[in-house]
Amino acid sequence: MSERVLRGVAASAGVAMGPAVVYREAQPDRPAAAAGTPAEEQARYEAACRQAEAELSQLAERADSQSREILSAHQLMLQDPELHGRVAQAIQAGQPAEEAVRAAVEQFAGMLEALDDQYLRERAADVRDVGRRLVAALSGRTVGIRLERPAVVIARDLAPTDTIGLERSLLLGFVTEQGGPTSHTSILARSWGIPAVVAAHGVLEAARDGMTVALDGDAGEVVLEPDAGTRQRYEAAIARARQQAERDRAEASLPGETPDGVRVELAGNAGSPAEVALAMAKGAEGVGLLRSEFLFMGRDTAPTEEEQYQAYAEALRNAQGKRVIIRTLDVGGDKDIPYLGLPKEQNPFLGVRALRLCFRRPELFRTQLRALLRASVHGRLAIMFPMVSGLDDLRRAKAALADVRRALEAEGHPVADYEVGIMVEIPSAALLAEHLAPEVDFFSIGTNDLVQYTLAVDRGNPELASMYQPCHPAVLRLIDRVVRAAHDHSKWVGVCGEMGGLPEGALLLLGLGVDELSMAPALLPRIRRLVRATPFAKARAVAERSLALGTPEEVLTLVEPLLRRGE
Numbered sequence: 001m002s003e004r005v006l007r008g009v010a011a012s013a014g015v016a017m018g019p020a021v022v023y024r025e026a027q028p029d030r031p032a033a034a035a036g037t038p039a040e041e042q043a044r045y046e047a048a049c050r051q052a053e054a055e056l057s058q059l060a061e062r063a064d065s066q067s068r069e070i071l072s073a074h075q076l077m078l079q080d081p082e083l084h085g086r087v088a089q090a091i092q093a094g095q096p097a098e099e100a101v102r103a104a105v106e107q108f109a110g111m112l113e114a115l116d117d118q119y120l121r122e123r124a125a126d127v128r129d130v131g132r133r134l135v136a137a138l139s140g141r142t143v144g145i146r147l148e149r150p151a152v153v154i155a156r157d158l159a160p161t162d163t164i165g166l167e168r169s170l171l172l173g174f175v176t177e178q179g180g181p182t183s184h185t186s187i188l189a190r191s192w193g194i195p196a197v198v199a200a201h202g203v204l205e206a207a208r209d210g211m212t213v214a215l216d217g218d219a220g221e222v223v224l225e226p227d228a229g230t231r232q233r234y235e236a237a238i239a240r241a242r243q244q245a246e247r248d249r250a251e252a253s254l255p256g257e258t259p260d261g262v263r264v265e266l267a268g269n270a271g272s273p274a275e276v277a278l279a280m281a282k283g284a285e286g287v288g289l290l291r292s293e294f295l296f297m298g299r300d301t302a303p304t305e306e307e308q309y310q311a312y313a314e315a316l317r318n319a320q321g322k323r324v325i326i327r328t329l330d331v332g333g334d335k336d337i338p339y340l341g342l343p344k345e346q347n348p349f350l351g352v353r354a355l356r357l358c359f360r361r362p363e364l365f366r367t368q369l370r371a372l373l374r375a376s377v378h379g380r381l382a383i384m385f386p387m388v389s390g391l392d393d394l395r396r397a398k399a400a401l402a403d404v405r406r407a408l409e410a411e412g413h414p415v416a417d418y419e420v421g422i423m424v425e426i427p428s429a430a431l432l433a434e435h436l437a438p439e440v441d442f443f444s445i446g447t448n449d450l451v452q453y454t455l456a457v458d459r460g461n462p463e464l465a466s467m468y469q470p471c472h473p474a475v476l477r478l479i480d481r482v483v484r485a486a487h488d489h490s491k492w493v494g495v496c497g498e499m500g501g502l503p504e505g506a507l508l509l510l511g512l513g514v515d516e517l518s519m520a521p522a523l524l525p526r527i528r529r530l531v532r533a534t535p536f537a538k539a540r541a542v543a544e545r546s547l548a549l550g551t552p553e554e555v556l557t558l559v560e561p562l563l564r565r566g567e
Contacts, residue, residue: 003227008200010220011181012189013526015237016152016173017214017226022207023145023155023162025132038092045087045097048137053078055133059164067164067188068271072297074161076338077130083108098138105131129159147171152213156204158185168192173215175222177204180465189217190501193522197222248525252283256517256528262536264510266528267323267518269496273314276324279521283528286323288444288518289384289496290315292368293331301339302364308371316379325382325444325496325518327423328368328397330354340364349452354387355397362400369404373415382419384444389426394439423496425449430478433485443486444518447497447505451475469552470499471508476546476555483513494518503530504559510536511543530563538562 036044053075060071077083086107090100109124109131136143144165145153150172155162157178163185173195179185180198189196195217206224207213214223214234223230256266267288268279276287295303295311303311316324331337331353340361345351358365372383385397398420405415424430425446433443447470452458454475457467469475479495486493494516499505501519506527509517517527542562546555 002225003230004206004224006200006203006206006222006224008175008197008203008220008222009181010217011179011186011198012173012194012196012217014173014193014195014217015215015234015241016195016217017212017231017234017238018150018152018172020154020207020209020211020213021145021147021151022204022209023153023158024204025143036096038094041091041095041097041100042088044138045091045100045134048097048101048134049078051137052130052133055137056161059161063164067160068294068297070160071164073126074130074133077127078134079338083127083130098135101131101134101138105134126160129161132159133161152215154203154207154213160185160188163188168194173197173217175200175203175207175213175215177201187498191520191522245525248529251528252281252525254283254528254532256285256531258510258531258534258536258539260535260537262510264514264531265494265516266524266531267325267494267516268521268524269518270315270521273311273318275521276315276318279524280318280320280322282521282524284322284521284524286325286380286516286518287315287319288325288494288516290324290326292326292329296329296331296337299339302367305367305371305374308368309374312372312375312381313378316375316381319379321380323380323382323419325384325419325421325494326372327384327386328355328372329358329364330386331357349449349458355385355393356387359396365400366404369401370408373401373405373408373418374413376416376418377414381416382421382442384421384423386423386446387426388422388424388436389428390432391435391439394422394436398439424482425453425497427454427478430482433482434488437485437489437491440491442492442494443482444494444496444516445479445482445514447475447479447495447499450478450497451499454478470497470502470505471546471555471559472552473546473549473555476508476512476543479509479514480512480543480547487513492516501527503527503563504556506530507534507539507559507562508543508546508555510534511539511541511546513540533565534562 056071056075060068063071083104086104087100090103091097105127109127133143144162147167147170150170152172153174155176157176171194176198177200186196186198195215197215197217197220200222203222211225214226214230226234256264265285267286268282268284269289270276270279270287271291272294276290279287295308312326352360375381388394408415419441421440421442421444423446424443429436451468451470455467455472457464483493492515495509495514496518500509500517501523506517510531519527542558546558549555
């Protein structure tokens, strides 16, 4: 077979080459009649639910924070009474358990797809993923892809649990025929540092198990059965990447300092105490975002004060004296947690979430604040409040924190010094930054939501992926306003959203004067290289010119020459 080149969408940077493992999920034969009585089929279904739950729990044990959040959502679906009720009704009508699950899942998924809310429509894919696992358990099959040697995985698409279940040490890269750069799978690939290309149309039909596949996750190129010249080109690129990885390890302790002497702190995002340790190993100068949701999800009751204290203390100790910014609970109608009894909302991203939820559940908030302040003696703590829309939110949160501190000190608990800041992720907070700055120690810009709210684009909707532009001039102008307001009051500004881990985003943020960039630990080496190779004066000039532009395309065209020099 001669070389064949396919074009897709670049989803995760890097190059890879190796034998293909082509994943074509088998469809089991459908039974013509029930295998047993309704009681027997119901018992089979309940056993399948227990097996599926056990499989998800096993995956969660070795998963990172992003993966655990996805798995937690699937575990919650397995507990959904409406799904169980639909399955039970079909079984009582005489259907075998497999058919009952398929029918119930499609009814449930179809109902979600018919809703106006985009987030809930997208949950249909998760429901089908759960149904697929249940049917496999009923049929005596396992789901997912088992790798026995290093390989490039090729599939029509990969469900999040398929990706999480892959043996990461053997995964060279992956190519999918469907999907987009903002899918769960693409986000996981970037956080793991694994090359990926998505939307490579025709790849599933053309690929065969064992054939050599080369992919370029920067260019969106996929080459099937590369010829000698292409192999040589990819082998050279892979060798350069390995050499660069060795240099990155040797330079992990170097600061994020430009050639003309401007420092920017390079921090890691984390979702558990273990990931704090991983960030330190990658050379992080601190933790710019520790998501506290890992303590609250995938369980039947809220974590106790002692459970939270132990986890926060471990995270602070793992940071080895470096600052850890712990975000208070950020959940709402978009992340269902059964024991909280959160109502379904028409638009959960604009609803009762994050700090708004904490204000409505003061005991939940108070318990977390107590645990955080008790843990402050174990390291350098910074507390960050999410979803602050203005001064009222900030002052109310600070008052709750002050009350908790007084109570702890009255009880004899020591409390060490700590910083207090907010996530700037709502445009109103960015526009009011000059009023908020005097009342905080720092700002951390959550670019994921700031982009979403500024551009009115659901960041999880693949149909709108091209409109989700972190480098949009409107977003850059808000960030510039926040930085100027903070610096006018001698406060520092960080960025904890994905923009800080994008090369073009990092250059613009550097030029705008951001003091800290926090990202997935796997992205730190590349951004460190970029910062150390780029004079601040040049980044500043590009950023200032970008503020006057009208489209994100114009911004990216302006940044590209600087990016090439920095790389």
